[in-house]
Amino acid sequence: MKVHNDLKQSKKKKTYPSEQVQELHDLVIEEGLSARKAGAVVGIAERTAQNYVKTYREDDEKRLPGGRKQRKQLYLQELFLVIPKYVETGFLSGKVMRILNWHKNCVFIDATGFNMHIRRNFGRSKRGMPAKAVIPANRGTTVSIIGAIYEKGAINLTLRKPKAVQKKTNKFLIGVMDTLDQFDMKGRYLAMDNVVIHKVTEVKVLIVSRGYKIIYLPPCSPFLNPIELFWFKPKHENY
DSSP, rough: OOOHHHHHTTTTOOOOOOHHHHHHHHHHSSSSHHHHHHHHTOOOOOOHHHHHHHHHHHOOOSSTTTTOEEEEOOHHHHHHHHHHHHHHTTTOOOOHHHHHHHHHEEEEEEEEOOTOOOOOOOOOOOOTTTTOOOOOSSSOOOOEEEEEEEEEEEEEEEEEEEHHHHHHHHHHHHHHHHHHTTTTOTEEEEEEEEEHHSSSHHHHHHHHHHHHEEOOOOOTOOOOTHHHHHHHHHHHHHO
């Protein structure tokens, strides 16, 4: 029994603190190092470093050890349950939209992911000809960017690194409101997605204390957040 326990202990996977993994991601993103070289610099085993970077690339949310995996939402079920409720309450009625005056009184905030090495997995060709193309073998590192826009253009764009998401969001909101203050746009609505990190009391108090108002898009919104059209432009140019 003792030998068996010793074998189990020897096979126990070593874990690294989130700060050390953050340094690994910084070297991969900002310095362009491979996972093996970056792991050697920060003291993380080669295979473990490669797994961390792979997780970073494949999962936009679970990026650090201990990160909570988001619940998979039953999209179609929520679609049929949520939209009728908002239609009945007149959430998108003309009266509400006139009160918000959204095209002149709102700042739209959202995050998106970019990967410069994204590739198509299908194609079209002339009849009788195979659809062949040379594509990169490596899938680049995915990075997340938080942005804020209003009716005349962008207000702030920030790279979101895989660290404490709530602190990063709060810091970004403070920067957006500082910019709005400079241009005498206090009192606007900050329109954001209906996600947990946007609905915590800390965020609500932060926004209201600065003289701004907050509004959330419904979970299954019938219309896109206007910033989605903004993200389309750089993605279309690069992809």
